[in-house]
Amino acid sequence: MITFEKEKCNRCGLCMKDCLGGTIVRDEAGYPTIPEPEFCIDCGHCYAICPQGAVNFHGRSAEGTFNSPLPPPEQMEALLKQRRSCRFYKPDPIAPEKMEKLKEILH
Ligand code: SF4
Numbered sequence: 810m811i812t813f814e815k816e817k818c819n820r821c822g823l824c825m826k827d828c829l830g831g832t833i834v835r836d837e838a839g840y841p842t843i844p845e846p847e848f849c850i851d852c853g854h855c856y857a858i859c860p861q862g863a864v865n866f867h868g869r870s871a872e873g874t875f876n877s878p879l880p881p882p883e884q885m886e887a888l889l890k891q892r893r894s895c896r897f898y899k900p901d902p903i904a905p906e907k908m909e910k911l912k913e914i915l916h
């Protein structure tokens with residue numbers, strides 16, 4: 810579920826523009842609202858783009874999520890070039906704490 814914190818929101822409209830399905834609309838006061846949440850595809854774009862950290866994604870506040878420094882350009886380039894999708898899986902079990910961390914990141 811996506812919710813918006815009015816105290817933080819400056820009504821810039823970026824979340825509405827970035828919501829490809831047009832799920833986010835302005836209310837009478839110009840704040841974002843989602844009148845039909847069943848059309849939200851949980852892509853997280855609104856959460857990621859909000860410059861005010863005013864979007865909560867399934868109870869997760871943006872606070873502290875997007876303020877870590879990004880890798881420098883050369884590291885980012887190397888990361889993107891080396892990125893591979895995993896098509897064959899090893900039979901090794903995954904440690905529960907690793908699985909929990911992955912779930913936390915992906916949620
Ligand atoms: S998560 Fe995606 S689909 Fe849902 S409201 Fe945000 S931008 Fe729109």
Ligand code: SF4
Nearest residue numbers: 818819821822824859
């Ligand atoms: S992007 Fe953030 S600040 Fe801008 S309208 Fe949406 S919730 Fe408000």
